[in-house]
Amino acid sequence: DVKVTQSSRYLVKRTGEKVFLECVQDMDHENMFWYRQDPGLGLRLIYFSYDVKMKEKGDIPEGYSVSREKKERFSLILESASTNQTSMYLCASSFGGLYLTDTQYFGPGTRLTVL
Amino acid sequence: AQTVTQSQPEMSVQEAETVTLSCTYDTSENNYYLFWYKQPPSRQMILVIRQEAYKQQNATENRFSVNFQKAAKSFSLKISDSQLGDTAMYFCAFMKIRGANSKLTFGKGITLSVRP
Numbered sequence: 547d548v549k550v551t552q553s554s555r556y557l558v559k560r561t562g563e564k565v566f567l568e569c570v571q572d573m574d575h576e577n578m579f580w581y582r583q584d585p586g587l588g589l590r591l592i593y594f595s596y597d598v599k600m601k602e603k604g605d606i607p608e609g610y611s612v613s614r615e616k617k618e619r620f621s622l623i624l625e626s627a628s629t630n631q632t633s634m635y636l637c638a639s640s641f642g643g644l645y646l647t648d649t650q651y652f653g654p655g656t657r658l659t660v661l
Numbered sequence: 662a663q664t665v666t667q668s669q670p671e672m673s674v675q676e677a678e679t680v681t682l683s684c685t686y687d688t689s690e691n692n693y694y695l696f697w698y699k700q701p702p703s704r705q706m707i708l709v710i711r712q713e714a715y716k717q718q719n720a721t722e723n724r725f726s727v728n729f730q731k732a733a734k735s736f737s738l739k740i741s742d743s744q745l746g747d748t749a750m751y752f753c754a755f756m757k758i759r760g761a762n763s764k765l766t767f768g769k770g771i772t773l774s775v776r777p
Contacts, residue, residue, distance in 0.1 A: 579765075586670075588752060588769040604764065636706065649696075650765060652706035 549573070550653035552637055558659045565624040567656050569637030576642020578620035579650065580604075580612060583634040595620055596642060627660045634658075663688045663755050667768035674743045675776050681728075682738045682771050684753030690714075695729065695736045696754040696765070701746075709751070712736065740773075748775045 553568035569578065577596050581589040581604075591604030593612040601612050609631060613621045620639075624631055635656045641648040664687045674680035686695070697709040712720045712729050719727050724741045740747055753768040 586769060588667075589765075589767040591764055594764065634704070638706075649708050649711065651708075652698075655704045 550637055550639055550651050552635075552653040552656050554656050555654060556657045556659075558661065559624075559627050560661050561628060563624075563627050563660075565627050565658065565660075567622040567624075567635055567637075567658070569620045569622070569639075569653055570618055571620075571639040571651070572618065573639065573641075573651070574617065575639035575651075576617075577640045577648075577650075578614065579638040579640075580610075580620065580622045581636045581638065582606070583636055583655070589636065592622065627658075629660050632658060632660045663690070663757065663766045665753050665755050665766050665768035667753055667771050669771050670769070671772045671774070673774045673776060674740075676743055676745060678743055679739060679741045680743055680773065682740070682751055682753075682773065684736045684738070684768055686734050686736065686753070686755050688734070688755065688757065690757045692758040694756045694758065695727075696756070697725070697727070697736075697738045698752045698754060698767075699747075699749045700752065700770075701749040706752075710738065743775045745775050745777060747773060749773060 550571045559565050579594040580592040583589050590606050595601045595614040611623045637653040638650040640650045666685045693714045695712045699709045700706045710722045710725050726739045728737045750770045750772050752770045755766045
């Protein structure tokens with residue numbers, strides 16, 4: 547079974563703090579993704595990575611950065627957290643390949659609250 | 662750019678009955694994949710079913726089946742013999758095939774409640 551884990555289920559931070567959200571997958575997947583999920587908006591892609599040290603912006607990258615130093619780990623960084631970044635954050639991974647059409651497997655999510 | 666529309670925010674169904682969740686999408690692509698994902702109250706998102714656009718046959722997975730109408734750009738999910746464990750949020754998603762690093766585009770989701 548594919549397993550995608552996220553470092554925290556719930557996180558509370560203060561405005562202006564630097565926040566790290568960690569994601570680890572154990573299936574040697576090439577691709578990893580960060581989404582945020584908000585009521586009425588569905589899932590929106592923040593960043594994704596198709597290889598170690600590679601990253602690409604998704605649809606809403608502003609205010610976020612990412613790091614992928616090892617294949618199994620993909621970190622989402624909020625350089626200076628703001629209240630409008632309060633959300634559920636979902637990590638996902640999938641096998642690689644030219645067409646990137648493999649199923650994405652999701653982690654349990656991190657509910658981040660920024661006060 | 663692709664868009665995915667799930668116009669019904671909520672639905673309710675009696676246990677053991679059949680329910681259909683609607684999804685439409687907009688794209689200029691000819692080859693693509695469509696997905697339905699399920700997110701139970703515990704929040705782990707899992708794949709329910711996927712459909713390749715080049716296949717005319719509708720995908721089925723046990724009690725779950727789709728009605729894929731390519732010309733109408735419609736991709737509905739039918740759940741037969743609904744069970745309490747089907748209570749969840751369901752997301753329709755689109756992925757184009759052409760080129761590398763294609764991304765999933767999600768609809769806004771629909772909350773399905775199965776009543777005992």
